[in-house]
Amino acid sequence: MGLFTKFVYLLGVRKKEVNVLVVGLNNSGKSTVVNHFKNEEERVSEIVPTVGFSVERFQNQNLAFTAFDMSGHGRYRDLWEHYYKDCHGIIFVVDSSDRLRLVVVKEELDLLLQHPDICNRKLPILFFANKMDCKDALSSVKIAAGLGLDKIMDKPWHIAASNALTGEGLQEGVEWLTQQIRDVILSKN
Amino acid sequence: MCAHQCYQRLSSNTLKFATLPNNACINLCDLNISRWLEAHSDRSAGLTTFARNVILADVSGDGDYKLVLTDVRIQTDKRSRLKVYKGTLLTSDQVLPDVPSSVISFYTDDLEPRVPAVAVACSSDLLIFKNNKPFYKFCVPPGPLTPLEEECWKLFAEPNYDTQKLITDLKSVNFNQLSGRSQELLNLQPNQAQEYIQRYVGITPIKTSPIVCMSTLNRSSQDALAVACPVLGTEDGIIYVLDPQIFTVLHQANVCNVKSTPTIIKTTGMYDVEFRIVVACRENSICVLRRGWLEGKPVVQLNEDIIDLLLIPGDNFIIIGTTSKMLHCYTKRGQRVWSAATVNAITCLCLVPLKHLSTHLIAVGLKGGSVHLYHGRQTVDYTNSPDTPSAMVFGQLGQEEHVMVIITMGGTINFKILKRTADFNLSNQDKLSVPTLQSKPLPLPKRSKLFIEQSMRERQDPMQMHQSFQQDLVNLRLTAARALVQNLTEQSGAGNAEEQVKLSAQILGLGPKFTLILTLENMNGDKAVSNFSVVFHAKPTIYKLSSYLSTVPLIPPGLSYKLETKVTEVLKSGEEQLPGQAIRVFVIRKGQAHPVLAATINMPPTEITTLLFIFSQKFKSACEKMRAFSKRPPDSDILEVYSFYKQATLGDINIPKPSDIQGRAKWEAWNGKKGLAADLAKQKYIEKVQGLSGTYA
Numbered sequence: 081m082g083l084f085t086k087f088v089y090l091l092g093v094r095k096k097e098v099n100v101l102v103v104g105l106n107n108s109g110k111s112t113v114v115n116h117f118k119n120e121e122e123r124v125s126e127i128v129p130t131v132g133f134s135v136e137r138f139q140n141q142n143l144a145f146t147a148f149d150m151s152g153h154g155r156y157r158d159l160w161e162h163y164y165k166d167c168h169g170i171i172f173v174v175d176s177s178d179r180l181r182l183v184v185v186k187e188e189l190d191l192l193l194q195h196p197d198i199c200n201r202k203l204p205i206l207f208f209a210n211k212m213d214c215k216d217a218l219s220s221v222k223i224a225a226g227l228g229l230d231k232i233m234d235k236p237w238h239i240a241a242s243n244a245l246t247g248e249g250l251q252e253g254v255e256w257l258t259q260q261i262r263d264v265i266l267s268k269n
Numbered sequence: 270m271c272a273h274q275c276y277q278r279l280s281s282n283t284l285k286f287a288t289l290p291n292n293a294c295i296n297l298c299d300l301n302i303s304r305w306l307e308a309h310s311d312r313s314a315g316l317t318t319f320a321r322n323v324i325l326a327d328v329s330g331d332g333d334y335k336l337v338l339t340d341v342r343i344q345t346d347k348r349s350r351l352k353v354y355k356g357t358l359l360t361s362d363q364v365l366p367d368v369p370s371s372v373i374s375f376y377t378d379d380l381e382p383r384v385p386a387v388a389v390a391c392s393s394d395l396l397i398f399k400n401n402k403p404f405y406k407f408c409v410p411p412g413p414l415t416p417l418e419e420e421c422w423k424l425f426a427e428p429n430y431d432t433q434k435l436i437t438d439l440k441s442v443n444f445n446q447l448s449g450r451s452q453e454l455l456n457l458q459p460n461q462a463q464e465y466i467q468r469y470v471g472i473t474p475i476k477t478s479p480i481v482c483m484s485t486l487n488r489s490s491q492d493a494l495a496v497a498c499p500v501l502g503t504e505d506g507i508i509y510v511l512d513p514q515i516f517t518v519l520h521q522a523n524v525c526n527v528k529s530t531p532t533i534i535k536t537t538g539m540y541d542v543e544f545r546i547v548v549a550c551r552e553n554s555i556c557v558l559r560r561g562w563l564e565g566k567p568v569v570q571l572n573e574d575i576i577d578l579l580l581i582p583g584d585n586f587i588i589i590g591t592t593s594k595m596l597h598c599y600t601k602r603g604q605r606v607w608s609a610a611t612v613n614a615i616t617c618l619c620l621v622p623l624k625h626l627s628t629h630l631i632a633v634g635l636k637g638g639s640v641h642l643y644h645g646r647q648t649v650d651y652t653n654s655p656d657t658p659s660a661m662v663f664g665q666l667g668q669e670e671h672v673m674v675i676i677t678m679g680g681t682i683n684f685k686i687l688k689r690t691a692d693f694n695l696s697n698q699d700k701l702s703v704p705t706l707q708s709k710p711l712p713l714p715k716r717s718k719l720f721i722e723q724s725m726r727e728r729q730d731p732m733q734m735h736q737s738f739q740q741d742l743v744n745l746r747l748t749a750a751r752a753l754v755q756n757l758t759e760q761s762g763a764g765n766a767e768e769q770v771k772l773s774a775q776i777l778g779l780g781p782k783f784t785l786i787l788t789l790e791n792m793n794g795d796k797a798v799s800n801f802s803v804v805f806h807a808k809p810t811i812y813k814l815s816s817y818l819s820t821v822p823l824i825p826p827g828l829s830y831k832l833e834t835k836v837t838e839v840l841k842s843g844e845e846q847l848p849g850q851a852i853r854v855f856v857i858r859k860g861q862a863h864p865v866l867a868a869t870i871n872m873p874p875t876e877i878t879t880l881l882f883i884f885s886q887k888f889k890s891a892c893e894k895m896r897a898f899s900k901r902p903p904d905s906d907i908l909e910v911y912s913f914y915k916q917a918t919l920g921d922i923n924i925p926k927p928s929d930i931q932g933r934a935k936w937e938a939w940n941g942k943k944g945l946a947a948d949l950a951k952q953k954y955i956e957k958v959q960g961l962s963g964t965y966a
């Protein structure tokens with residue numbers, strides 16, 4: 081990349097297309113999170129469980145995001161790995177009120193981190209401890225401890241408590257992800 | 270059976286010596302990583318419950334399945350309770366009037382939202398709860414009193430009766446045939462008897478029989494959420510099938526022709542069609558009841574006590590766990606299929622249906638605190654429980670489909686989740702297991718019989734058979750050809766057989782703005798398609814597209830990708846475009862010149878283009894009409910028509926003024942229309958010609 085284009089990127093003038101993969105167990109609120117990032121007029125009012133996957137586009141700070149909103153249902157979780165190779169970042173949504181399935185979340189996260197398309201990359205991972213409004217929701221600190229996030233050494237990660245219904249906490253998280261992806265793109269060039 | 274031996278580590282942390290079949294041994298030995306995730310364990314739960322008292326049901330009707338169980342207290346000063354857990358948290362706890370024997374849940378109706386009822390059997394009452402609130406109480410119909418007992422209670426009402434004699438009389442009656450009241454009387458101290466009798470004097474006792482076991486039977490559909498009838502078994506040996514809506518007895522039958530007390534009931538089939546109720550009895554027999562029967566038929570008689578019973582859906586095999594550490598499998602007719610010895614005493618059984626592997630495992634809870642999973646007679650897995658399990662359930666809890674809840678004798682509640690990746694090596698196992706030798710001749714299956722009959726008929730009447738076959742074949746070909754033609758003409762879908770991708774298009778909107786939705790479907794059973802792009806080709810003078818080239822992400826097998834493109838019709842008046850034009854779509858693969866798929870999408874005509882088109886057609890026909898006039902109109906009219914024509918087709922005047930008179934007159938007429946819009950000029954032209962045609966045509 082020439083000096084000029086680098087300069088352009090620094091200024092954030094030109095748009096860059098990035099892919100993010102949105103994963104997490106079913107009913108964790110992935111589609112609700114992605115829906116919140118879209119433009120006001122493109123949002124859907126009712127969200128149904130995703131079948132297979134769906135592709136959504138949104139923008140943040142001059143980055144054009146293509147989000148692959150995967151289904152979290154057990155029989156569709158095999159699909160996730162097909163998209164690992166081409167993604168620049170991962171959004172991992174956790175239902176913090178579902179205490180029973182925290183072990184399942186950990187299992188899926190471990191499978192993801194061990195995947196050959198992921199394990200050697202410096203891929204930023206953003207965790208949303210979603211449904212923080214629920215009565216018996218675990219705090220993001222407890223979720224981080226339960227998932228053993230402190231053991232992730234080679235990848236930048238961040239956890240944000242969120243409420244996808246009101247949008248609380250989502251912006252903070254995605255700002256972090258945008259910054260991380262931008263850093264990676266810059267350092268690569 | 271080859272008696273390979275292996276060491277097996279059990280939860281007690283001592284090494285035990287076990288004898289297992291060969292493959293079971295292999296499977297157990299390579300089990301370093303558990304197939305189960307330990308979700309939660311609460312040692313302080315202090316629960317006392319039994320098999321068939323723990324269920325998983327969507328009791329709030331929101332898809333968040335709850336755990337419902339009874340906490341049994343035998344002591345008189347403590348009450349039994351009905352508890353509901355949401356996930357791992359206890360959310361509801363209510364007192365039960367008596368010690369419960371069994372809990373079921375069933376859908377009472379088809380009304381939305383679907384909320385199942387929970388029913389608890391407490392002595393001879395069936396307490397039905399809905400939305401966690403008492404909803405209805407069903408009482409088992411009373412049975413007949415023995416004449417002697419009836420007589421005794423009549424005499425109690427007389428002024429001077431001999432209490433002692435009457436009590437001795439009551440004692441002569443078989444204890445089980447007495448009413449609850451007399452039973453209690455006989456258990457009282459002699460000094461309390463007098464007061465007890467006084468309390469009930471003059472009221473004939475009612476002999477009710479406690480409900481000892483329960484199950485549900487689907488009414489008319491096999492669906493998981495189908496309406497189901499409660500099935501009760503009483504101490505007296507009577508089975509009741511209840512109406513799920515109004516709780517009346519739909520069907521009543523005796524368990525067996527000899528006195529038998531049911532202890533476990535399992536059902537299959539549908540009440541309205543055909544069903545089979547399998548009952549385990551305290552007398553160690555298994556009886557089967559079917560539709561219309563008034564009495565069950567014993568199919569199995571064992572020498573050991575039955576601890577638990579399961580019915581395997583599909584083949585309806587009956588699995589029985591007994592006190593002598595044995596697991597038996599019988600066919601629905603009572604023939605033994607296999608028997609397997611367990612390493613420890615069996616305490617409970619639980620069916621583990623695995624839809625994704627389309628099979629069922631049998632979880633066997635063993636004394637000491639381990640759970641073994643059987644696939645047929647083979648052990649395929651084992652997992653630990655905090656101590657001896659007293660009840661187990663497997664199914665959906667919360668959002669998770671594969672949860673096993675174990676309640677132990679020590680009162681611990683333990684939640685385990687089956688890993689998504691667990692396949693129990695079942696595909697390997699099938700290869701390993703040796704087919705059992707077949708000694709009896711097989712009965713001819715129904716289908717083979719049909720085939721034989723069919724070929725006999727064919728031999729008898731070959732000509733006619735041939736003709737009717739040919740006729741059908743021609744018909745089939747015709748239908749296929751018609752479908753093909755229709756497909757080709759409609760162009761709504763296009764496919765590539767080799768690549769196994771299918772393209773279909775949908776156009777939304779009335780124009781001039783359309784939304785074109787392309788759906789690219791991957792028809793491959795196992796291969797994902799990638800590196801595809803879609804290119805659009807449209808006349809730029811007619812349509813403007815939001816994007817002409819789109820890349821398609823990887824499409825996993827069996828799924829489809831939707832691509833949305835905005836199409837805007839560019840309007841240019843005066844141009845004689847045909848309404849409705851085509852947009853061509855090419856699906857191309859990266860680095861390949863030849864398109865994978867090509868399709869033409871016929872855009873619907875918009876109102877405006879149609880109007881414009883009709884207008885220009887009108888103008889054309891007016892021109893022709895003018896040329897075909899039989900009489901010549903006056904010069905002034907001709908000049909006016911001429912000027913409108915020129916203005917309509919060429920616009921403002923663009924030639925120098927000629928010098929001849931005729932030319933000048935024409936020039937002036939055209940010049941006079943300067944600034945008139947083309948469409949308006951056309952309109953005027955049409956009107957003018959219309960006016961003239963009356964006289965000169």
Ligand SMILES: Nc1nc2c(ncn2[C@@H]2O[C@H](COP(=O)(O)OP(=O)(O)OP(=O)(O)O)[C@@H](O)[C@H]2O)c(=O)[nH]1
Nearest residue numbers: 106107108109110111112129130151152211243244
């Ligand atoms: N209370 C609460 N509910 C939420 C929140 N986020 C999502 N939900 C609800 O959770 C349910 C599931 O949300 P979805 O977005 O469909 O979940 P998903 O992860 O996309 O599920 P799948 O597509 O099946 O994998 C919906 O009913 C949402 O309304 C939240 O922050 N708080």
Ligand SMILES: [Mg+2]
Nearest residue numbers: 110111129130
């Ligand atoms: Mg979704």
